[in-house]
Amino acid sequence: MTADAETEKELRETLGGLLRRRCDIETVAALADGPESWDRDLWRELVAMGVPGLTVPEENGGEGAGFSLAVAAQEELGRRLAPVPMVSVVAARTALVAAGTDEAARLLGRVGSEGMTATLAVGRTTDGWTPAEGVLAVEGSAGWTLDGTVPVIADAPCAAVFLVAAETGVGPALFAVEPQDRCVMTPVDALDPTRPLGAVGLTACPARLVAGPDAFDDVLRSAERAALVLLAADAVGVAAEAMDLAVEYARTRQQFGRAIGSFQAVSHRCANMLVAVESARALVAAAAGALDELGPDTDTAVSLAAAEALETAVVVVQGCLQVHGGMGFTWEHPAHRYLRRAKAAEALVALPDRLRERAATGMLPAA
Amino acid sequence: MPSATAQDTGTPSARRAHWSVRLAEFLDAHAGRPPRDKTERLAWARAFHAELQETGLAAPGWPTEAGGMGLDLADQIAYHQQMTAVRAPKHPCGLSFIVAPTLIKHGTAEQKKRFLRPLLRADEFWCQGFSEPDAGSDLTSLTTRAERAGDEYIVNGQKLWTTMAHLADWMFALIRTGPAGPGGAGISYLLIPMKSRGITVRPLKDISGGTHFSEVYFDDVRVPVENLVGEEHGGWAIARTSLGHERATAFLSDEFRFRRVVNELHRLAKTSGAANDPLVRQDLARIEASVRVLASNSRRALDAVLQGRDPGPAASVNRLVRAEFDQRLHEVALRVLGPDAVLGQREPTAPEGGRWTYGYLMSRSSTIGAGTAEIQRNTIAERVLGLPSGRKQA
Numbered sequence: 001m002t003a004d005a006e007t008e009k010e011l012r013e014t015l016g017g018l019l020r021r022r023c024d025i026e027t028v029a030a031l032a033d034g035p036e037s038w039d040r041d042l043w044r045e046l047v048a049m050g051v052p053g054l055t056v057p058e059e060n061g062g063e064g065a066g067f068s069l070a071v072a073a074q075e076e077l078g079r080r081l082a083p084v085p086m087v088s089v090v091a092a093r094t095a096l097v098a099a100g101t102d103e104a105a106r107l108l109g110r111v112g113s114e115g116m117t118a119t120l121a122v123g124r125t126t127d128g129w130t131p132a133e134g135v136l137a138v139e140g141s142a143g144w145t146l147d148g149t150v151p152v153i154a155d156a157p158c159a160a161v162f163l164v165a166a167e168t169g170v171g172p173a174l175f176a177v178e179p180q181d182r183c184v185m186t187p188v189d190a191l192d193p194t195r196p197l198g199a200v201g202l203t204a205c206p207a208r209l210v211a212g213p214d215a216f217d218d219v220l221r222s223a224e225r226a227a228l229v230l231l232a233a234d235a236v237g238v239a240a241e242a243m244d245l246a247v248e249y250a251r252t253r254q255q256f257g258r259a260i261g262s263f264q265a266v267s268h269r270c271a272n273m274l275v276a277v278e279s280a281r282a283l284v285a286a287a288a289g290a291l292d293e294l295g296p297d298t299d300t301a302v303s304l305a306a307a308e309a310l311e312t313a314v315v316v317v318q319g320c321l322q323v324h325g326g327m328g329f330t331w332e333h334p335a336h337r338y339l340r341r342a343k344a345a346e347a348l349v350a351l352p353d354r355l356r357e358r359a360a361t362g363m364l365p366a367a
Numbered sequence: 368m369p370s371a372t373a374q375d376t377g378t379p380s381a382r383r384a385h386w387s388v389r390l391a392e393f394l395d396a397h398a399g400r401p402p403r404d405k406t407e408r409l410a411w412a413r414a415f416h417a418e419l420q421e422t423g424l425a426a427p428g429w430p431t432e433a434g435g436m437g438l439d440l441a442d443q444i445a446y447h448q449q450m451t452a453v454r455a456p457k458h459p460c461g462l463s464f465i466v467a468p469t470l471i472k473h474g475t476a477e478q479k480k481r482f483l484r485p486l487l488r489a490d491e492f493w494c495q496g497f498s499e500p501d502a503g504s505d506l507t508s509l510t511t512r513a514e515r516a517g518d519e520y521i522v523n524g525q526k527l528w529t530t531m532a533h534l535a536d537w538m539f540a541l542i543r544t545g546p547a548g549p550g551g552a553g554i555s556y557l558l559i560p561m562k563s564r565g566i567t568v569r570p571l572k573d574i575s576g577g578t579h580f581s582e583v584y585f586d587d588v589r590v591p592v593e594n595l596v597g598e599e600h601g602g603w604a605i606a607r608t609s610l611g612h613e614r615a616t617a618f619l620s621d622e623f624r625f626r627r628v629v630n631e632l633h634r635l636a637k638t639s640g641a642a643n644d645p646l647v648r649q650d651l652a653r654i655e656a657s658v659r660v661l662a663s664n665s666r667r668a669l670d671a672v673l674q675g676r677d678p679g680p681a682a683s684v685n686r687l688v689r690a691e692f693d694q695r696l697h698e699v700a701l702r703v704l705g706p707d708a709v710l711g712q713r714e715p716t717a718p719e720g721g722r723w724t725y726g727y728l729m730s731r732s733s734t735i736g737a738g739t740a741e742i743q744r745n746t747i748a749e750r751v752l753g754l755p756s757g758r759k760q761a
Binding site for chain 1 (some may be wrong): 649652688719745749756
């Protein structure tokens with residue numbers, strides 16, 4: 001085993017152990033059905049372990065371990081449906097590292113040392129992130145202020161800082177704002193309660209410039225890539241656990257005097273799940289590697305991995321539900337919680353078919 | 368490493384440079400455009416591999432004592448890349464590399480000495496005698512039998528789907544020598560000379576109209592007992608070992624071939640204009656994802672084999688992914704051809720010599736030969752996922 005493989009195995013075991021103790025399905029269900037759906041205490045433990053900083057360079061207060069390790073951690077979090085804002089925080093930290101401004105460095109310090117949560121408030125399309133529509137930034141004598149509404153922000157209810165993509169008049173830029181009476185967060189009912197959503201209304205809200213119009217596109221793309229790869233890793237974990245649930249049920253559930261897993265209609269469905277999970281995991285590992293060593297193929301690798309993994313999670317969880325028959329349709333059974341996480345993830349950043357379109361652009365030779 | 372001398376036993380990269388330089392020189396001198404004529408092309412490929420073996424540059428993954436190069440994983444990958452890049456001719460008898468690992472692992476010293484060199488040089492061709500009319504997916508029910516008579520076996524029965532039978536000098540065959548039982552009991556692994564009296568080869572036309580395989584009939588065929596590999600009745604376990612090797616190592620060269628074919632498909636899509644069609648672009652992106660998955664899985668599988676571990680799920684999964692990928696690739700290729708997909712492979716105006724329509728027809732065997740996709744899924748379900756078997760227990 002290589003040193004990297006050894007480190008990954010240790011991380012998976014440590015994190016897997018923590019999650020088995022702290023994040024079983026009953027805990028997730030109780031939180032999801034309660035008033036505050038995210039798990040602050042678990043987040044603190046993850047911060048103490050350094051998980052949210054795995055991808056952040058050491059000079060920016062992170063662990064400097066790279067995406068290759070971060071995707072392994074995220075897969076474990078996905079497997080347990082961990083209700084923590086990891087994807088959003090890693091995307092935000094990636095944006096801050098890419099921005100490289102003093103303000104970004106100051107925020108990175110707080111996110112790193114205090115475990116402060118942050119999320120991006122951006123415009124959402126089927127094809128990825130854009131500047132938030134109708135949010136305007138104005139520079140006055142006392143600095144920047146923002147006006148407008150961002151209707152759907154991932155992990156907004158857990159965020160201590162919003163990175164808002166707003167229009168300045170000379171191009172979009174990224175600003176930092178904090179919840180206060182001029183920045184009001186309203187929870188939004190989410191298909192997947194383990195990744196809570198919120199709207200933010202900004203009224204002449206004081207904001208600090210994180211990345212100007214020149215850097216904006218690169219910063220947003222970096223953050224989006226990070227979000228896609230972590231979301232894809234999360235999806236692999238969701239799919240892997242759903243597969244295990246389906247296989248276990250197929251092994252034990254008896255009908256017609258035999259285990260239903262002995263019928264090929266069921267066993268082949270399970271075999272397809274394994275093929276899909278292994279394939280998605282391989283692509284996600286490759287995409288993480290491509291993010292750690294940026295190159296001309298990075299965007300294609302990320303798009304392909306995200307398309308495959310996000311779709312795989314939906315297909316595998318739907319299959320898991322089917323294998324469980326009527327049980328899978330009940331509120332009590334956890335299948336719907338996996339289905340919600342998988343289906344919502346597909347639409348969170350960019351849809352699989354749009355990602356494939358991006359990949360096609362990257363991989364087809366120029367005309 | 369056959370030609371490694373004292374001064375280049377240093378770092379792995381020094382050793383790699385050593386053989387790769389020699390291979391580059393060899394390829395400069397020997398690769399080139401294949402002859403158009405089929406018979407000449409075969410002779411050309413045979414000559415290439417004979418000289419490759421002569422130069423000590425054949426069988427990168429075999430141990431040196433078996434006449435291979437004993438290269439490690441990184442070097443094997445580099446080797447295959449180097450061969451693929453110049454389109455060096457493939458060994459004209461791929462089946463040889465199914466029998467070879469079995470001989471290396473289970474053959475007697477005499478058998479290795481007799482068979483491995485001519486096999487590598489493509490001086491002798493091999494065919495595989497496993498399937499029978501009533502033993503396809505259910506291979507252990509095979510009935511072609513051998514009776515012991517002194518120092519000979521007398522073989523009677525019939526094999527089917529025998530690729531290369533009309534060209535092969537030898538058949539490695541699974542033959543019933545004892546009563547059937549669980550776990551492939553009573554089956555022996557025999558090496559049968561194809562020139563033997565009593566063997567009849569009847570070519571079988573396949574889906575493309577070509578003759579890639581045959582029926583082989585055995586009528587009191589006498590085979591010397593020294594042609595038994597492993598123990599009598601112990602052939603089933605050996606055959607599975609050989610399949611394991613096939614799965615793990617054959618992927619490696621396929622990986623580069625698939626990459627090349629996908630790139631060729633991209634070019635076809637560009638020239639035909641299909642690359643601008645959003646639906647085709649979706650298909651091409653899915654194909655791209657698959658070819659990358661194959662590359663990643665085959666490395667994992669090969670890595671495991673080289674470390675002496677079972678290739679495990681990666682190999683079973685890859686076999687299925689590869690089979691279905693090959694079909695999907697050709698389905699997409701015909702979509703890319705668009706209106707030209709109506710043209711038969713012999714029509715002179717068919718794009719790229721009709722290779723895609725021909726490939727489409729041939730790719731239908733990908734999910735049938737050497738274990739159907741259904742059997743592959745059974746294997747994954749039972750051996751990897753631990754689901755109960757649906758078959759009647761013997």
